[in-house]
Amino acid sequence: MDFWSRLIGGSRSLSTKNYRATSPTERLTAFKRTCNTLQQIWRSTNLPSGDQSATTHARNCIDRLNSVLSDESRGPAPHPCLAYAASSQIFVTVTKLALSSYDDGMLRSAAVFFNTLIDSEVDGVVDNRLFARALVDLVRRADKHSEDVEGRLVELLFGVANNIRLQPDILPAWFAPRSEDPDREQQVNSGAEFAGATRKDDFPLFYLLVEYVHHGGRAGDFARTGLLYLIETASRSKNLERWLIESDLATLMATGLGALYSQLGSLSFDEIPDDKMPHIVALSDHAKQETALPPALGASVDSFMSYLLFWQDTIDHCKSAEVNGTLLDHFQVLFLEQLLYPSLLESSDVEGGSTAAVLTYLYRILESIVQDDLVHRILHFLLASPSTALKVNMSISRRKSLDVLAAFSEEAAKPSPSLFNLRDLALLGLQSSNRQTVLATLRLMAVILQRHHTFARSLIWTVPGQYAKQRTVGALNAELEQLMNMATSIVDDPTLHDSFDNYLKDALWTLESHLYIPPAETTLEDDRPLEIRQEDPIVQELLNCLETFFTNSVIVNLALTEVLMSIASSHLISLDGWLLVDSSKYVYGDQPPTHEGSTEILGQIQSAYQEPLLSSSDTPTLTFALQKLVQKIQQWRKDVPDFDILVAARRDLLHQEDSATEPGRFQQPSEASPRVHSERQSRKLLLDYDIGPSLFQDPPGTLSSRQAAAVDSPLREPSIRSPSSRDSSPTRPTAAEELRKRLEQAFQVDHPHKAAAAGEKAEPTVEGAAEDEVKSGNVDEGPRSATLGHVLTNVVILYEFLLEVSATVQARSTLFGEAGYPGVGWNNLLDEQLSG
Template sequence: MDFWSRLIAHTPLSSGSSRKDFAKDPARRLHRFEKEYSQLLQAWRNSSNLATDAEAAEYIEIRLQELTNLLSDESRRPLPHPCISFAAAKQVYIPVAKIATSSFSEWIVKEAVLFFATLIESEEEAFVENDNFSASLTNLLVRITGANSIRLGADTEARVVELAFNITTKIRLAPEILPAWFKSQQNGSQGGRQLLDGREKFTGRTQKQDFPLFYLLIDYIHHEGKVGDFARTGLLYIIEAASSSIALEQWIVESDLSTLMATGLGALYSQLSRKLVIDHPAKDLPPILAFSDYEHPKSNYEIISSTSFEFQSHLDTFLSHLLFWQDVLNHCRSVEVKSTLLEHFQVIFLQQLLYPSLLESSDIDGGSSVAVLTYLRRILESVDHPDMINLILHYLLALPDMVSSIPSDSLDVVSAARKRKSMDLATMMASRGEATADPLLFNLVDLILACLRSQSHQTIFVTLQLISVILKRHHRYAVITLLYTEGVIGESTYRTSGAHLQEVEYLMSLAGTVGGQDNFDEIYDNVLKDTMTRLENHPCSIKLVTPKTSTNNHKLPAIPDSLPGAPRDVRSHTLRPDDPLLNIILDRLQAFFVNPVETNLALTEAIFDLAVCGFMHLEGWFLRHPHTYVYEEDEDGPPLPEPPLDPESPEYAEYQHVQSMQACRRRPKWTQRNLPRLLTILRDLCDQVSAYRETVPRFDDLLQQRREAFQTADSATPAPIVRAKNLTSQPPVISSPAIERTISDDKRNTSRERLTGLEGFAQRILSELGTPSRSGSPRGRKEANRTSSDRSTPVPPYETPVRPSAQGGLAVRSYSPSSASSVSGARVDSKAADAIANQAKAFQAIDQSILARRVGIPVTLAKQEQQQIEPIPFNLQKPQLPVEIPADSSDDTVVGADIGADGQSDSALASEDDAATPIEERAVSVSHVLTNVIVLQSFLFELASLVQVRAGLFEEVRFA
């Protein structure tokens, strides 16, 4: 065999030796690896400056890529792995790190990062435990991410942070490798550190060289996407490892971790807009707002809308970092580290940023109160760590401080380090010379009460939302600060079974006065299920609803508070009727029908949340107090048998028990003066609905149309609603004597066959045209209720607005003219069909005219005795209709605001934040009133279900 034949036979290009066979041979694979490595070193030494020598940089990049591919391929093959062993023995990673740091080429840096990642993933030769390996990799990461480094692309940056995260994962799984990456230099450089002033010690300027990987992750915790996720999770792993290393625990306490996290959170909070208006997207407006007088608030460069993408992005970033704080506390097992973090959170964020923003807020400068109250609500909604909640609410509510008695589980050296850190923090705050406001002078309760008295509906709305969050999630803080409560001892103050049934029937009868034509049993079942879920999920009710499997061994876990001063667990209490918060809310409830729909939703939600807690008793402020029960003298119930002669006998005890049960079944005399203010206001609101029914033309028909429109919108597409509540469906009616009496009275007052004014007018018009009239059943009656003769009667082409359109308005449901123009097989001529179409348009215009009219709070019969107001005729001459309006229609009246011929109030329409308009003079559209009527009826049935569910769930009704 000649020279060329031997050469061809030993090359990878020969047919007998493929590249795949070459990779399987460990010796030949090692030879290839050594060759690529030597070529890499030679190219590096021959190039004076890789930043300017593009050809050499490209060549080195290719060589690095080949080395990485060889290592990656070998790690997937069976032993032996000579290339990985060669890399460890020759410390190949040292020149690779030097080449990458001096190249100023992103492509070389990227390949070097992949090279180190491949060595770590091989899990051989103990690379992560090697000091030289950790030093080389640390130097590489610090240099390529430092201030003077090149700008890395997103992909390369993600690979760098992922590599650092992989190292922290190894440390978490094997804490013994921590010394290779963390080297505390306190002993060696203690003398030099004494020369630093307090501020330099506070900021931890000399700490970075001790644990560079730690600070690399801190630099990326605010980033979006997977870069931020890798950084935050890696930092959590390091903090978790502090529990197994006293040196690391002390180092973290003295480092500037807590300072950087607190100042970073403060910086993100400062990016949030100072002024805010709450709005909803115009293309996705909830139907409940679309069918009201809702107007989009104005925003500008200074006042930001809540729908702004920029605002949502900043708020999401701030909340994500706040949740990172919570994750750090959850993963931290060191009491000293946790205490240091919480102390900086309070001083830097709460005292210096959050509380001053609350204190300086105002509802007259364009929405600063709306902004800060919204931010506080989102904070309390997002955070559930007990120490963070305690710190926030304890400070903002000005609760008294208590001396800490928490035992430390660490050595004295760590406790001393935390004390030094606290002194450094206090020194730095004092050096700023800024006076810190004291919540004892003006706390969160004062701000809430002041904002509830505001004339800005936006301020009222966000304040009520904040109240609901505190009541639902942190009720034990509200009991001792926000609410005026008093303890309840024993069962003597519980309502009796007779009074309970009477009050449930009263709430149901109030809802029944609103009316409706649907069957509400199924809907009420859903309301009961929702109420049951809300009661069971309240944090205070866990002890009341958790099954007690064993009275000896079963013990509910206590709330894991580690900070002093946290409120104790809630005990049985009730709300005092003179509570300021309750009475301000009830003041707002009195103007229910002229309130914005959002305000009413928040009002009803807050009232519901006041009564959700299982330890909150309803007697006195919601329901009648048993001390006010008055019974009729002749209401003794069925006669009891003669009592046994022996008072000590079991028969006598049973006789007393039956006598007590019969006494509890008695129904107290219903007197208005003994009713709580809430029930009185609800009764007045229902009287106002009756007044609207008497004064607004076609009120019941329009209300039914609005209900059907909500149901159609709710079933078509799940549009966002203002609160988690089924407000787009008709509230249910429970069968009870009071309800049956109400319904029967309503049926007696309104005959089933009697038509409304406009329907009678339509029937007369159609009869004159020779067209049979529609069925006499009320509009909205189901087709199944018609007889066979009714079905044979053709329906005229009458268009009814029943369905929300995509633009948030009302679309029309039209009937086919062909089906309406045939009578017993005879066709109506085109002239009559055109006349019918014109009448349909006329009726639609009438309905729209009624819906657009503006009304105020009606004067009920009780108020008419005090002040006589002449009814104002409802002008149906605008807009001009193609038919003549009968004279009897002009008798309909609307009591309230002064109505002009153009359908607008004579005075200028008050804006949502107009403080000069009294409640009695506010004017809203009839369409707005209809929506609020449905909200009120839904609220009444929610209250009825609340009373009913509480009676069984919390056993708060006396039967004996």
């Protein structure tokens, strides 16, 4: 039969949609006939790239094979066609035809054919070395013009890796390490073998997957998952485990991560439309500045983070301690020591510098990683924590790999964190005049203290041996009363009880999560809370930032309060001397409480409930800073007659945004996840513009009362909510317009300011005369002035922060046992008395 007859006959038979073999014998006969046709096409034409007719005919034949195999695989056994495809090795011919055609359609058909064979689980296919070679050649040499073809071919590699994971006995068909010889033994003894030698001939499937792990889309997903399956199999194959340690797997992964990190540039910021900007930011003075805009991280950051998460998945899936150790060793030496740490050390804080960028990238890294070993390596190194001794029972391969890495590290002669570590960098960041750097530093500190809180003592200095002391219930009540009095002096909130209850639930959830999450830092000698060292420069800088609270950017204040709350929530740090008075300094009346030697149980209980007098000379440092802020508000209340009304209306306006955009957040706490009601979580998400427009939320059932209370408030007029809404409402009441102008006037926070109260013309604000300087981000706060509206927003943030602090103090007293009934057996005596 000549070529054209075969072409016409093949096309006609393929176009007959109703053709189906009626029996296994007929189906096998038709299948063999199509296989023979493919063999003849290959032998007679060799499919030159320009012969489109031959390519079409070959593709039609492969499609018919796919149709027959698909029908057969869905039916009951026997499956003679699948068995014949394996025994006849027709897959070799399919590979040759697909590679010589340079046709995407042919490659797609070939991919379907191989995928069907892989899924069939027929003997002589996935465990066949000839099949392995044919598939590897197809994927390696195919001209991948489209993303679809690339994804289909890499999917084949994934299918094989999955089979190997499920059936490790088929590994020899794909993995053939070189046999031992005297030359290789000499290399092992000299350490040359462990420098990360490329050994593609040993395991070509593995290297093909490594080649695509950086890719996006389906190809990258299949490659990363397939590679994870192969690494997971190492725990069941000593040969594969040794090969992975000796090969350049760890080197490729570490250098690949470093290459992606090197492509990260400086931060850029995109303009945010007014209707997309969080309302709490839009109402501030810094809405259009870069510190209030989320960084546009771009595709390069996405690629880096995807590969970093692949590292995390690899460590999680790998059950071999030796392979895991090798990967982590290379991660530390080739990425942390040779790239990440130098980038932090060499960053510049001048205008257009990179300090804010590298701190932001590190923040993203620590925010994303939850794998304990990776977190431990990163923070243990960057914070220069004491080194732990290496295990003595590691294999020869692992030891030699470590020796090579150690030699490479010494040869590189990079600076060590023992001289300048992440804590030193954080201190410089807080002292910076660049607001972007300050904000990036606060975010980084918050994520370390929150997500990786066992490193809190490496970031915040504590006093050795100065553990938290238990206070009486009466002392706790006195402390809580002082904190709550500060809050209630700012806002008279009729729903205070419900608001505080929500904060208390959030605090309990946070504290419990710290206790039950396994620590990444495993060298802690004692996990009891230690007192903060008051002279700690970082603590002093946080307090300095708190002093300028009312003129700070709203975003900076949200990040600052997040750091302070993270410290207050750490079970490794005591509140004594920092937020609460040291229990030894409490001052009582004429009859101080006695807890031992008393014969009357009720008298002892009464003594435990006695509240001490809190002396101003013993006021803790953070509490003292908060009191100074509250005192300023009290002064403004005297200078501005309607100050309370303005604060209440501003808080109502911030809460009203939640009711309009997120109605689901007002469900009952018992029906919702604790995160739904977490002000702290909302604050963190707001920093990246990942949530709706407001930080705050109303307690359940309070929405209608708030709406009724503020229905006549001019602050709710569209003319002052956003520039776009002002333009769309040109004719509004004069009172609303006057109020808008008043809120945009400068308000001097350091001295009594009566101009804004009287509606007089005020001097330019930060957004006025100094706008160009502020946008650069490299100026200090300058004259401490802001608009009245900006100050009101920060007053509301302070109020919410005080409630959150109070709730955390109460939650700690219960969960950590920091307050109670001192004395031996007091709790049991109390229980007996109450039950009797």
